[in-house]
Amino acid sequence: MSDTTVILDATAIQRALTRIAHEIAERNEHSTEVALVGIPVGGDHLAARLAKILTSIWNHAVPVGILDTAMHRDDLDHRVAPTVHPTDIPFDVTGKTIVLVDDVLFSGRTTRAAMDALNDFGRPKKIQLAVLIDRGHRELPIKADFIGKNVPTSLDEKISLLLTEAGAAHDEVILKKK
Amino acid sequence: MSWTKKHLLDIESLTAEEITTVLDTARGFKAVGERAIKKVPALRGKTVVNLFVEPSTRTRISFELAAQRLSADIVNFSAEASSFKKGETLKDTALNLQALNADFIIIRHSASGAPHFLSRVLDAHVINAGDGAHAHPTQALLDCFTIRERKGKIAGLNVTILGDILYSRVARSDIWALTKLGAKVTLCGPSTLVPKTFERMGCRVTHDVDEAIRDADIINLLRIQHERQRKTMFPSIGEYTQLFGLNKARLAKTRPDALIMHPGPINRGVEIDSEIADSGRSVILEQVTNGLAVRMAVLFLVNGGKVPMDAAGN
Numbered sequence: 001m002s003d004t005t006v007i008l009d010a011t012a013i014q015r016a017l018t019r020i021a022h023e024i025a026e027r028n029e030h031s032t033e034v035a036l037v038g039i040p041v042g043g044d045h046l047a048a049r050l051a052k053i054l055t056s057i058w059n060h061a062v063p064v065g066i067l068d069t070a071m072h073r074d075d076l077d078h079r080v081a082p083t084v085h086p087t088d089i090p091f092d093v094t095g096k097t098i099v100l101v102d103d104v105l106f107s108g109r110t111t112r113a114a115m116d117a118l119n120d121f122g123r124p125k126k127i128q129l130a131v132l133i134d135r136g137h138r139e140l141p142i143k144a145d146f147i148g149k150n151v152p153t154s155l156d157e158k159i160s161l162l163l164t165e166a167g168a169a170h171d172e173v174i175l176k177k178k
Numbered sequence: 179m180s181w182t183k184k185h186l187l188d189i190e191s192l193t194a195e196e197i198t199t200v201l202d203t204a205r206g207f208k209a210v211g212e213r214a215i216k217k218v219p220a221l222r223g224k225t226v227v228n229l230f231v232e233p234s235t236r237t238r239i240s241f242e243l244a245a246q247r248l249s250a251d252i253v254n255f256s257a258e259a260s261s262f263k264k265g266e267t268l269k270d271t272a273l274n275l276q277a278l279n280a281d282f283i284i285i286r287h288s289a290s291g292a293p294h295f296l297s298r299v300l301d302a303h304v305i306n307a308g309d310g311a312h313a314h315p316t317q318a319l320l321d322c323f324t325i326r327e328r329k330g331k332i333a334g335l336n337v338t339i340l341g342d343i344l345y346s347r348v349a350r351s352d353i354w355a356l357t358k359l360g361a362k363v364t365l366c367g368p369s370t371l372v373p374k375t376f377e378r379m380g381c382r383v384t385h386d387v388d389e390a391i392r393d394a395d396i397i398n399l400l401r402i403q404h405e406r407q408r409k410t411m412f413p414s415i416g417e418y419t420q421l422f423g424l425n426k427a428r429l430a431k432t433r434p435d436a437l438i439m440h441p442g443p444i445n446r447g448v449e450i451d452s453e454i455a456d457s458g459r460s461v462i463l464e465q466v467t468n469g470l471a472v473r474m475a476v477l478f479l480v481n482g483g484k485v486p487m488d489a490a491g492n
Contacts, residue, residue, distance in 0.1 A: 068206060070206070070220075071206070071207075071210070071218035071219070071220040071248075071478070072218065072219060072220070073220075076220055076221075076478075076481060076482065077481070079482060080181065080182055080482045081181055081203070081478055081479045081480075081481060081482030082482075083202075083203075084202070084203045084205070084206035084207070084475070084478070085206065086205060086206055086209060087206065087209055088209075116219070117218075120213060120214075120215040120217075120218070121213070121214075121215075
């Protein structure tokens with residue numbers, strides 16, 4: 001008997017993304033300087049969805065990239081080697097405001113690795129962080145700029161984002177007891 | 179993710195899934211080599227030793243660059259400049275290197291089984307960079323990577339390996355890897371160098387070169403390993419070139435999309451015409467580029483696996 005709760009359904013996910021997009025637009029006056037970079041798995045699809053909403057707000061295309069963090073993790077000695085996903089940043093990050101997009105913010109270590117990895121591509125003017133879920137338990141001094149939903153969790157719980165882009169039947173964020 | 183092995187000793191002991199994991203991982207590392215900053219911190223603070231008891235240029239340099247691009251420190255150790263000349267055994271040499279806190283030992287040795295032996299006596303990760311005529315796993319992995327990248331798949335392809343199979347560790351590792359991934363492998367060359375016993379590895383053996391290359395999607399050429407042949411296995415190099423060398427007339431009978439591969443070093447005018455080696459059909463230099471990415475992936479993967487994976491994916 002698995003203990004599963006749906007935290008966000010498809011409508012709630014889309015509503016959260018719309019709100020985040022408007023917050024990004026409100027925060028960043030120079031819309032042409034903004035680019036989105038999603039962290040796989042999950043953040044890449046969310047970045048693409050946010051870009052679509054921002055394009056309709058700003059009436060111009062918003063660059064989107066994918067940034068894998070596996071090679072920059074700080075726990076490589078303590079675990080099985082992580083899956084390496086393709087990184088694809090088809091624009092120059094130097095001088096841009098980069099909004100990193102991740103599905104779940106937890107320890108903050110992935111965000112640190114992402115900032116480190118991003119440095120290899122240039123020097124962004126600013127880096128901001130957008131997450132769909134903030135579940136707490138930070139291990140580093142990292143804070144999200146844009147949050148879809150705050151979900152207080154215990155360490156023995158796991159949060160998963162299911163998206164149709166990744167083959168799920170419908171969009172959903174679920175919380176499971178391990 | 180399915181890699182939990184501490185060493186890379188051969189292809190025979192890998193599953194198709196593990197081979198695919200290396201190829202998938204290497205894709206990410208190939209992209210690193212195409213950036214302005216070609217370095218990632220994944221192995222920062224680690225020490226890699228290139229223990230090359232048998233001469234090699236491309237494999238050694240490839241591993242050296244792979245380690246450097248992962249931010250590891252690397253020491254090169256060659257037989258000529260070593261204590262082997264003073265009578266030290268392989269085990270003692272390796273234990274000495276380990277006593278210097280080497281984390282990875284990359285070994286090339288003329289004796290089959292030398293890397294397996296080291297993996298039993300050392301705590302360090304051992305990577306086989308070629309042992310005798312037995313195995314050259316990273317070459318097979320880079321060959322598979324190149325084929326998959328160019329053809330989009332491996333399963334169902336006709337791969338012909340042409341040349342000195344008997345003395346070739348590349349051929350053995352290629353056969354293991356390609357058959358595990360579902361390719362149909364044909365071996366061809368002089369009967370003395372391509373014995374029928376190879377059929378037991380799940381491939382087809384023929385001595386008719388035109389028939390062997392006619393339906394091939396991939397033609398992988400191997401050089402004659404003079405240094406490993408105890409006696410001459412065929413009358414002359416000139417005759418070999420005439421009977422088995424890939425020239426324009428033979429190439430004209432192949433499929434127009436068949437790719438030409440070669441692990442190097444190539445002997446122009448012997449197993450391959452100079453023009454063919456430089457033509458658009460040849461992916462020989464791509465193999466070199468891909469070799470670096472595959473070796474980065476192998477170092478990255480064997481480095482993990484010390485502790486079971488923490489399920490906290492987020």
